[in-house]
Amino acid sequence: MSTAAVALQLIPSxxxxxxxxxxxxxxxxxxxxxxxNTLGTLIVLAVLVRYLPPLLNWAVFNAVARPDNAACRxxxxxxxxxGVIAEKYRLILFGxxxxxxxxxxxxxxTLMVVLIAASCYRAFWKPWLIGAWVVVLTAFFxxxxxxxxxxxxxxxxRWGGFPLTIMLSTIGLAVAxxxxxxxxxxxxxxxxxxxxxxVLYVELIRGVPLISVLFMASFMFPLFMPAGWSxxxxxRVQVGIILFSAAYLAExxxxxxxxxxxxxxxxAASLGLSYWQTARKVVLPQSLRLVVPxxxxxxxxxxxxxxxxTIVSLYDLTGALxxxxxxxxxxxxxxxxxxxxxxxxFVCCFAMxxxxxxxxxxxxxxxxRK
Amino acid sequence: xxxxEPIIEFAKVNKWYGQFHVLRDVDLNVAKGERIVICGxxxxxxxxxxxxxxxxxxxxxxxxxxxxxxxxxxxxxIEAIRKEVGMVFQQFNLFPHLTVLQNLTLAPMxxxxxxxxxxxxxxxxxxxxxxxxxxxxxxxLQLSGGQQQRVAIARALCLTPKIMLFDEPTSALDPxxxxxxxxxxxxxxxxxxxxxxxxxxxxxxxxxxxxVIFMDQGQIIEQNSPVEFFNNPKSERTRDFLSKILAH
Numbered sequence: 265m266s267t268a269a270v271a272l273q274l275i276p277s278x279x280x281x282x283x284x285x286x287x288x289x290x291x292x293x294x295x296x297x298x299x300x301n302t303l304g305t306l307i308v309l310a311v312l313v314r315y316l317p318p319l320l321n322w323a324v325f326n327a328v329a330r331p332d333n334a335a336c337r338x339x340x341x342x343x344x345x346x347g348v349i350a351e352k353y354r355l356i357l358f359g360x361x362x363x364x365x366x367x368x369x370x371x372x373x374t375l376m377v378v379l380i381a382a383s384c385y386r387a388f389w390k391p392w393l394i395g396a397w398v399v400v401l402t403a404f405f406x407x408x409x410x411x412x413x414x415x416x417x418x419x420x421x422r423w424g425g426f427p428l429t430i431m432l433s434t435i436g437l438a439v440a441x442x443x444x445x446x447x448x449x450x451x452x453x454x455x456x457x458x459x460x461x462x463v464l465y466v467e468l469i470r471g472v473p474l475i476s477v478l479f480m481a482s483f484m485f486p487l488f489m490p491a492g493w494s495x496x497x498x499x500r501v502q503v504g505i506i507l508f509s510a511a512y513l514a515e516x517x518x519x520x521x522x523x524x525x526x527x528x529x530x531x532a533a534s535l536g537l538s539y540w541q542t543a544r545k546v547v548l549p550q551s552l553r554l555v556v557p558x559x560x561x562x563x564x565x566x567x568x569x570x571x572x573x574t575i576v577s578l579y580d581l582t583g584a585l586x587x588x589x590x591x592x593x594x595x596x597x598x599x600x601x602x603x604x605x606x607x608x609x610f611v612c613c614f615a616m617x618x619x620x621x622x623x624x625x626x627x628x629x630x631x632x633r634k
Numbered sequence: 635x636x637x638x639e640p641i642i643e644f645a646k647v648n649k650w651y652g653q654f655h656v657l658r659d660v661d662l663n664v665a666k667g668e669r670i671v672i673c674g675x676x677x678x679x680x681x682x683x684x685x686x687x688x689x690x691x692x693x694x695x696x697x698x699x700x701x702x703x704x705x706x707x708x709x710x711x712i713e714a715i716r717k718e719v720g721m722v723f724q725q726f727n728l729f730p731h732l733t734v735l736q737n738l739t740l741a742p743m744x745x746x747x748x749x750x751x752x753x754x755x756x757x758x759x760x761x762x763x764x765x766x767x768x769x770x771x772x773x774x775l776q777l778s779g780g781q782q783q784r785v786a787i788a789r790a791l792c793l794t795p796k797i798m799l800f801d802e803p804t805s806a807l808d809p810x811x812x813x814x815x816x817x818x819x820x821x822x823x824x825x826x827x828x829x830x831x832x833x834x835x836x837x838x839x840x841x842x843x844x845x846v847i848f849m850d851q852g853q854i855i856e857q858n859s860p861v862e863f864f865n866n867p868k869s870e871r872t873r874d875f876l877s878k879i880l881a882h
Binding site for chain 1: 789
């Protein structure tokens with residue numbers, strides 16, 4: 265080895281170069297970089313030029329917003345008839361709930377939506393939130409059902425529209441989720457009895473369509489009840505939705521459990537943690553965050569699947585729309601009605617989707633390097 | 635060797651993985667405060683042996699007593715034994731969703747039922763012992779392998795166990811990090827805690843162990859003091875093994 269030490273210059277850390285790019289270079293790089301890219305850009309532009317103006321004409325400029333049936337008929341295919349919504353929105357949103365009492369589902373649903381929004385914030389994940397849910401759910405049912413506090417009773421058969429959709433999906437998911445975690449843990453249990461039970465449950469429920477489950481809940485179940493006993497059809501349908509989505513969620517959760525390295529459970533065991541302590545403190549916090557996108561996927565699916573309750577004569581949002589379009593004067597404008605309902609579903613589902621991305625980032629502290 | 639009653643007693647212990655006979659008639663007594671290094675080729679059953687001590691593995695025949703309690707299917711007894719036995723894994727197995735401090739306080743708070751404040755204090759004492767107190771608020775994946783393994787050692791010490799098990803604690807580490815982990819282990823050894831260590835760090839065995847055990851094909855082939863074991867191995871298989879691992 266040479267003895268002459270080379271004077272080593274240590275290179276100090278420098279900031280990265282700042283990206284400075286104008287509009288034109290950006291356009292060139294992203295939209296017109298070569299002939300294929302340019303061709304694609306031009307095709308998209310041509311499609312927009314061809315179809316956007318007629319769409320806007322139909323939806324905005326020629327549209328009739330007033331609930332004026334004659335004007336709607338006069339405009340024909342040239343413009344949208346948003347008047348059908350102006351005319352029928354209360355029937356679409358609240359179904360067959362008595363017209364003069366519809367402030368009740370409005371207040372009940374608002375309370376529920378506000379609490380759902382509040383529950384999304386991690387800062388609110390405190391014990392009082394459970395209390396808040398008990399209070400709001402009680403208020404929801406008191407308002408909807410009445411019969412106390414001077415409120416006229418309204419039978420569940422007349423509940424409908426958006427409140428019904430929100431109720432079936434919120435309660436459905438709130439109960440199905442913890443149930444699914446238990447089933448997923450049970451499927452991996454060492455006890456053969458519990459394991460078999462959970463496998464049977466998941467495979468049986470997954471093997472049939474939700475429509476069949478709802479049919480059975482609504483028509484077959486009462487046949488097995490003792491004479492004189494009856495459970496409200498809404499409750500039966502709610503239970504059906506819970507059992508159905510819990511089976512799907514359980515498989516999603518099980519996927520998360522399987523992704524967890526065995527060493528995590530062994531480390532927890534070696535520290536003397538019990539099965540439930542290990543599940544609660546080590547296994548679930550890690551495996552659930554792994555499957556947040558898949559869980560939200562199932563949530564969104566369940567939210568939309570609640571529309572299937574129309575087949576057992578419950579009028580959720582889509583069912584109430586069918587009621588509204590039963591009016592022969594307005595039946596012609598079903599497309600506008602469908603778009604309105606679709607827009608409501610989209611807003612809800614898009615919010616869930618964005619929330620899923622946000623919560624995923626927030627839960628990921630520690631599992632990514634900083 | 636400290637001459638007291640054994641804290642771990644294996645008597646004719648046998649275990650199979652399916653058809654594979656992984657532990658064969660293992661007899662082993664470990665005295666309180668004894669420091670044992672277990673070595674042997676891959677698949678010889680050395681990890682399985684120490685994993686039986688805190689029942690991460692179940693033995694199928696023979697009896698195994700730890701701290702006077704025989705290990706059976708009794709879950710409560712197993713959980714009690716696990717409080718007395720700390721374990722350090724090859725892959726660290728820290729909980730990545732918890733900070734370093736939370737990793738250390740989890741078991742004391744939930745198993746030891748110690749209030750959070752006291753658990754935090756105890757955890758900081760252990761973190762100082764492994765010279766990593768300044769990292770308490772970080773998450774495990776933000777640390778180097780050597781630092782993670784030192785946190786894992788501190789975590790195992792937080793329940794003040796009577797026995798420490800090390801399952802190839804330096805095998806997953808970059809060479810430059812092995813020493814910082816071995817230094818911590820040597821310090822522990824000098825404190826008088828009972829230690830069983832599966833490792834191929836023969837330098838560690840020579841300087842720390844009271845006894846070196848060589849296993850092959852599920853059997854204890856040879857056990858002796860480090861001096862005798864390395865200078866005067868009795869069996870052909872031990873000589874063959876030593877020539878392979880000491881050659882480089």
